[in-house]
Amino acid sequence: MQLLQPILLWGLLGISIPFLIHLWRGRKGKVMSWAAMHWLPTQESSVAKGIRLENILVLLLRILMLVILVLLLSKLFVPKHNKVSEERIVHLVQPSGQITEEYKFELQQALEKGEEVYWADETLTPIESIEDLLFEYMTLNLQAALNKLPSEATDLNLYLSNSENTFGSSFFLSNIKPNLYLGSADITTPKPQTVSLGGEKTLVVNEQGLLDSLPKGQQAEGERVFEKERFGYLLNEVSSSERTFIQAALDAINDVYGFEFEEMQQLEEAKLIFDSKLPAERKSDKLYFVSDNYSYSEQSNLLTFPDQLDFEESELVQTGKLPEVILEAFLSFSGIEQQDVKLSQSQFESRFIVGGRNTQEKKANLDLLLLGLLLLCFAAERYFANQQGI
Structure with a gap:
């Protein structure tokens, strides 16, 4: 049993209110006059004090009403009444021969276990057998694939190349925190690229992928002129x-x-x-x-x-x-x-913004029961209170 709003349990302090009221009324007492009262001796005409036994039931009902109201506001949650759906594991695979070859064993194991395997493309194309690992007609569209994930999915495994050129500086929104399986990117040394700014200045893309001044004696190759x-x-x-x-x-x-x-x-x-x-x-x-x-x-x-x-x-x-x-x-x-540069596991993880639904979202599932008990206690309290004239 859990409470989704446990801070509201401070409302249980309100239990002291009906208890203190009953104590005060009992201490003060109540004068009951009757016709022959003046014939009684003085010691027998004293005021009766204390709580009568029949008032205890009304006190308990009022305390119970406050407890039920606090539990109702605190959103009582019982896990056994709100069972989470069975585990549903989804695998998204980048359409890449390198990735499918590197993680062929893992994907085969997933298929044998009956887990869902899809290409990370625009239509979330399913992979039903190991023979389906053909990707000539597939185009990577990771965000579109994430958007089409089944809402009941509980785990997400992503098989991606750790190439910055493949994903650029994009961020991705996912409803589930993904488990990343990064392939070994085959990064080759590119040809030098030079940029000419209207013939006034020439820059070169260095080995770190940053613009730098053209070294002395080096001729511009593949020059692109920017007007x-x-x-x-x-x-x-x-x-x-x-x-x-x-x-x-x-x-x-x-x-x-x-x-x-x-x-x-x-x-x-x-x-x-x-x-x-x-x-x-x-x-x-x-x-x-x-x-x-x-x-x-x-x-x-x-x-x-x-x-x-x-x-x-x-x-x-x-x-x-x-x-x-x-x-x-x-x-x-x-x-x-x-x-192109390789991305580390932490760099890739920072690209994913996890939000949206919670696969194990908890909702108060005893609200109707508590509301019914509250109404029942209220009716009983009013009945006994009227019977006793309090």
């Missing part, structure tokens, strides 16, 4: 505090790398759109940053943030990572491939 019109941005419906921090982030990018972002007044002129609402019509040649929005998008030109981009709410602003996130999204949108 200045690509750096126009529009602050649409954002708060004044967000405006301050977004502009500060863009200024920081300019100071370090030389990207001269210019604020525009018209949507058509801007390439980077900062807004607090999802665009009604999304254009493929623009990059959208939407704050204070809990939706998740697989679109490469749309990046959403769960909080407002100000110091009070955004961890990115508080830690100074907002310029890095904006620049990373801008370079990826512009065709500059992000240097």
Whole structure:
């Protein structure tokens, strides 16, 4: 037996109220006059004190009513009356030959036990046998798969590649805390990538995946030229505090790398759109940053943030990572491939926001019974109280 609101047990102190009332009435006594009373001796005409035996039943009923009311407000929960459904284990597998090969034994064991195994794709395609581990026509869409999970699932196992390029900086919303099985990402050394800012400055993507100055004597290979019109941005419906921090982030990018972002007044002129609402019509040649929005998008030109981009709410602003996130999204949108790195278990776990339903949600399941007892006690208390004239 458990209480969902145990703090309300302090209401049991109210039991003392009817008890003290009965004690007070008993101490005070009650004068009962009758016709021949004046003929009695003085010692026999004294006032009777104390609680009569028949009043004890009314006292107990009133105390019981208070106890039932407190239990009703405290949400009494009895586990045996609210049995949790049987364990239901779900496995989500990234469509990848490397993952299926590395965890083939675990997946085969899951199928033999009758557990549910699905591809982490848009339609949550089931895997019914080990021969179904063919993925040529599958596309990874982890958030869509998480959204389609059965509501009765109690455990979730995810089989994913620990490649940052595969998942980028995305966060995922899951109703169940996942157990992660990370594959060994096959990360190869990419070709050098260089960026020319209108012919005035040339940068190179170094081994850490960061922009750096081109070393002396090194020639630019695979150079991508950025014209200045690509750096126009529009602050649409954002708060004044967000405006301050977004502009500060863009200024920081300019100071370090030389990207001269210019604020525009018209949507058509801007390439980077900062807004607090999802665009009604999304254009493929623009990059959208939407704050204070809990939706998740697989679109490469749309990046959403769960909080407002100000110091009070955004961890990115508080830690100074907002310029890095904006620049990373801008370079990826512009065709500059992000240097692939392996993600650790803790880094992957931090990408999942667990919320929504509770698979073992407890609800007070004795409310009707307690309410019936309360009404019954009230009726009995009124009956005996009227009978005794109290």
